[in-house]
Amino acid sequence: MSEATGGERHDEAPTGGLGTRLNWLRAAVLGANDGIVSTAGVVVGVAGATDSQPALLTAGLAGLLAGSMSMAAGEYVSVSTQRDSEMAALAVEKRELKEQPEAELDELTRMLADRGLSEQVAREAAVQLTDRDALRAHARVEHGIDPDQLANPWHAAVASFLAFTAGALLPLLAIMLPPASARLYVTVLSVLAALTLTGWWSARLGAAAAGPAVLRNVCGGALAMAVTYAAGSALDAAGV
Secondary structure (H helix, E strand, O other): OOOOOOOOOOOOOOOOHHHHHHHHHHHHHHHHHHHHHHHHHHHHHHHHHOOOHHHHHHHHHHHHHHHHHHHHHHHHHHHHHHHHHHHHHHHHHHHHHHHOHHHHHHHHHHHHHHOOOOHHHHHHHHHHHHHHHHHHHHHHHHHOOOOOOOOOHHHHHHHHHHHHHHHHHHHHHHHHOOOHHHHHHHHHHHHHHHHHHHHHHHHHHOOOOHHHHHHHHHHHHHHHHHHHHHHHHHHHHOOO
8 A cells, every 4th residue: 555544644764763752852842832821821811800819829720730631631632543543554554465465565665766776776675674574664664653663642641741731830830929019020021931941942853943933932922921911901890
């Protein structure tokens, strides 16, 4: 078969463990960033309506728990779907290798030749890969799947939960610990500083320019806090 089942075709084999670790690290940074922005929006919005510490704590904890559980559940569902697709692709390959091994060898040869190898070298490589582990060869070359490193939905869910929680703790602590007169300023400055760091780090992981990434991150977070604070202030003014 020439296309990956349940997803897009990968024209390049994965880079291996390093690429996997970088993807997880990038996901952790983005999860923490989501936790910072969403929880900051909640607590700053409530701060616009009241300076009650119990109300701020309740809202912050509710936002933290709701956000982290939502992230974990969403990641679990998403990665479970990915794993199902990977398992389905491997099952198809097993069947095809059993029923038509010569056709599969020809297909592997063509795919290797498409990557720049000469026909002779591609054939020799395909034969050697097939003799060593035919399923692994087709999984990696055709689908970009490592049968020993299939996506784990529980790992993804836990990682997302922890990353979001770690990010959400910053605005929650920033709004709770300082004196009432300084809460809002400390929270806003802390959040913007943290967003600068996560924007820079995500750009670095993606080998992109840091300036635009940081600017987008900081502006997005500032806008979220401004909107929720305005909404909270409007509700307070209306006597709600």
